[in-house]
Amino acid sequence: MIRTNFFSKEGEVTPANLGEAIQQAIEIEIATIPVYLYTYYSINRVPDQDAISGSLSQALVQKGVPLARANATALELSAELMVYANKAGALIMSVAIEEMLHMALSSNLKQALAGLPELIGKSPSKWPACLPGHEPEFPINRDKLSLDQLMTFLKIESPDPLPDKKLLKAPIPYKTIGLFYQMIKDCIANNDLRYNTHSPQLLPGKGYYAQNNVDTLYYDKKHKPHFTNAADSGDLLYVQDRDSALHAITCIVDQGEGLPGAPGFKDGKVDCSKIIPDDYDDFDKKELSHFEKFARIYCSYEQLTKKFNALGIGAIDISSYFVANVAKNPLTAHYPAEIRPVSDFLNGVYTYLFVMVENCYKQSGNTQYEIFMFGVHKSMIFILNSVCGDIMKLTYKNSEDGKTYNVAPTFEDYPFGLISSPKSQLIDLYNAAVAVYPTISYLGQRVQDLPDVPL
Amino acid sequence: MANINYNPNLSLCGGSAPAPSAPGAQASLTPAPELHVCMGLNACKGHDRTGTNNCAGTGSCATAEQHNCQTLNNCRGQGGCGLYGDAEQQMRPGDNECAWQGSCAVPIQAERFSTLGENAGKSVWLQARKLFEERMMRAKRNFGEAPFKCGPPQNWLISVLGSYDSCGNSGDKRCSFGFNDPEDNAKLLCEGKKE
Numbered sequence: 001m002i003r004t005n006f007f008s009k010e011g012e013v014t015p016a017n018l019g020e021a022i023q024q025a026i027e028i029e030i031a032t033i034p035v036y037l038y039t040y041y042s043i044n045r046v047p048d049q050d051a052i053s054g055s056l057s058q059a060l061v062q063k064g065v066p067l068a069r070a071n072a073t074a075l076e077l078s079a080e081l082m083v084y085a086n087k088a089g090a091l092i093m094s095v096a097i098e099e100m101l102h103m104a105l106s107s108n109l110k111q112a113l114a115g116l117p118e119l120i121g122k123s124p125s126k127w128p129a130c131l132p133g134h135e136p137e138f139p140i141n142r143d144k145l146s147l148d149q150l151m152t153f154l155k156i157e158s159p160d161p162l163p164d165k166k167l168l169k170a171p172i173p174y175k176t177i178g179l180f181y182q183m184i185k186d187c188i189a190n191n192d193l194r195y196n197t198h199s200p201q202l203l204p205g206k207g208y209y210a211q212n213n214v215d216t217l218y219y220d221k222k223h224k225p226h227f228t229n230a231a232d233s234g235d236l237l238y239v240q241d242r243d244s245a246l247h248a249i250t251c252i253v254d255q256g257e258g259l260p261g262a263p264g265f266k267d268g269k270v271d272c273s274k275i276i277p278d279d280y281d282d283f284d285k286k287e288l289s290h291f292e293k294f295a296r297i298y299c300s301y302e303q304l305t306k307k308f309n310a311l312g313i314g315a316i317d318i319s320s321y322f323v324a325n326v327a328k329n330p331l332t333a334h335y336p337a338e339i340r341p342v343s344d345f346l347n348g349v350y351t352y353l354f355v356m357v358e359n360c361y362k363q364s365g366n367t368q369y370e371i372f373m374f375g376v377h378k379s380m381i382f383i384l385n386s387v388c389g390d391i392m393k394l395t396y397k398n399s400e401d402g403k404t405y406n407v408a409p410t411f412e413d414y415p416f417g418l419i420s421s422p423k424s425q426l427i428d429l430y431n432a433a434v435a436v437y438p439t440i441s442y443l444g445q446r447v448q449d450l451p452d453v454p455l
Numbered sequence: 456m457a458n459i460n461y462n463p464n465l466s467l468c469g470g471s472a473p474a475p476s477a478p479g480a481q482a483s484l485t486p487a488p489e490l491h492v493c494m495g496l497n498a499c500k501g502h503d504r505t506g507t508n509n510c511a512g513t514g515s516c517a518t519a520e521q522h523n524c525q526t527l528n529n530c531r532g533q534g535g536c537g538l539y540g541d542a543e544q545q546m547r548p549g550d551n552e553c554a555w556q557g558s559c560a561v562p563i564q565a566e567r568f569s570t571l572g573e574n575a576g577k578s579v580w581l582q583a584r585k586l587f588e589e590r591m592m593r594a595k596r597n598f599g600e601a602p603f604k605c606g607p608p609q610n611w612l613i614s615v616l617g618s619y620d621s622c623g624n625s626g627d628k629r630c631s632f633g634f635n636d637p638e639d640n641a642k643l644l645c646e647g648k649k650e
Contacts, residue, residue, distance in 0.1 A: 082632055210540055211571060
């Protein structure tokens with residue numbers, strides 16, 4: 001991770017360091033993206049219900065439960081598990097796409113107030129990672145879905161300060177992301193700043209951002225779709241004056257932590273009691289804040305675990321039914337030589353996304369539109385998602401613990417060199433990857449179609 | 456396609472325009488059918504995948520190239536929509552302005568619903584058919600009924616195309632899932648209701 005130097009007096013955002021503070025905000029948003037995506041891809045959102053139901057029923061019958069009752073219980077619980085797996089994935093993806101929105105809103109803010117946002121090479125390079133400037137510092141892993149991982153998510157999005165231990169010197173310190181943004185807000189509200197309205201931003205109404213897609217919905221027991229994001233919860237916004245700048249920040253904070261007054265942890269634990277209006281981030285009360293979405297996944301995980309373990313057929317780890325066996329914080333370097341080219345290609349696509357988005361802040365009009373619509377969308381929705389699915393079909397033996405794992409997307413920044421264009425390097429990465437893993441050959445034309453964007 | 460080669464002229468409008476060249480000898484041209492995205496959306500006789508339909512609106516299948524996700528359509532009017540894209544795009548299945556501007560797979564299976572906008576939760580194919588019928592009315596053309604009233608069911612597409620896939624990780628509408636009744640869900644969509 002290329003860490004920006006944030007020179008500042010502790011806890012103060014001034015017009016002099018406002019640009020650094022907004023860049024820090026951008027890097028906070030970027031740091032969350034690989035974490036949420038990694039956990040998302042660890043979830044099998046459509047596990048095999050027949051297999052789950054069958055094994056449960058068999059175990060119940062062996063325990064002496066009559067077959068009809070065993071089948072009915074197994075069907076009911078397997079259906080609940082199907083919905084849980086599907087919903088957990090939808091909620092995590094719904095947060096991930098809003099983090100991308102926040103990255104864009106913060107970038108618009110920086111473009112208007114302090115110059116070009118820096119996005120390339122800002123993903124964490126060391127794991128466990130931390131949020132730049134967060135006090136107290138806490139470890140953030142790329143890890144599969146679990147209660148521990150959900151607790152990390154909740155700490156990231158917490159509206160309340162976490163128990164404090166030590167102070168940091170370098171980045172501007174803050175107790176919650178909302179409080180950090182509040183410092184930026186105060187600076188914007190209390191100073192007469194000049195707004196650059198000539199440089200390109202990512203604007204609403206162009207089709208760049210969509211609140212929902214097929215990955216942010218989940219199905220209930222009757223396979224009816226439910227949408228996890230609301231259309232009125234937030235969108236891209238043109239930052240052109242004080243009001244629009246403050247509006248952009250309010251959107252980010254409300255989506256993350258809920259409305260002012262939303263409760264966080266209760267006595268250090270996840271509060272599984274009833275949802276209150278402040279837990280939502282939209283006018284119609286249809287979309288929960290990130291914190292509350294994660295709290296709901298956490299609480300449902302506990303409840304479902306209790307239900308399974310009340311069957312009396314032994315201790316059951318429900319994650320074994322729908323969570324892939326991926327390692328914690330893997331790096332491409334950990335993978336065997338025959339897999340590394342595929343991981344490098346995946347990381348090349350991931351990094352090229354940031355290259356393209358950053359370039360959108362240098363381009364306007366149709367050029368920006370084409371880069372975003374045909375480059376960013378095609379890379380994110382089709383190419384990256386496809387490679388993530390394909391790479392997880394591979395397994396490897398970890399040399400450190402001797403165990404076998406599914407290969408997982410590592411979401412590392414690929415170090416594109418300056419000698420040739422990033423796209424030509426991405427094509428080289430694709431060619432190396434397809435040579436060892438022909439399964440991805442269907443992506444060749446799509447990589448070829450990507451816009452050629454410089455560093 | 457395995458290996459690919461880098462060519463800077465392939466990027467968007469990269470490279471210079473080709474030198475003008477004189478037309479060669481008159482080739483024997485067969486008129487191409489209009490390209491459209493699904494069953495029941497053909498504007499002319501004989502313009503479906505088999506070339507045998509008798510009337511506008513009665514074609515069996517798309518003439519546009521089959522694809523399975525957003526940004527993969529070849530040109531104008533050849534993209535499906537419904538599972539990705541913003542609210543405005545999702546109101547215009549089969550009516551995108553240019554290449555790569557479609558927001559979902561082609562053809563459009565009967566089970567597909569919109570995920571944003573006024574049509575959220577409702578059938579994408581019915582929206583596409585509505586746009587088609589409005590176009591025919593403007594053109595003062597009669598049109599017939601589609602072979603399937605609410606668009607081609609996914610199982611039928613698989614049977615005739617060999618395989619069929621549309622994007623997304625949240626699950627196939629026909630898969631085993633809790634207590635789902637695919638026929639009942641399809642019926643609701645067909646009636647223009649939200650699932």
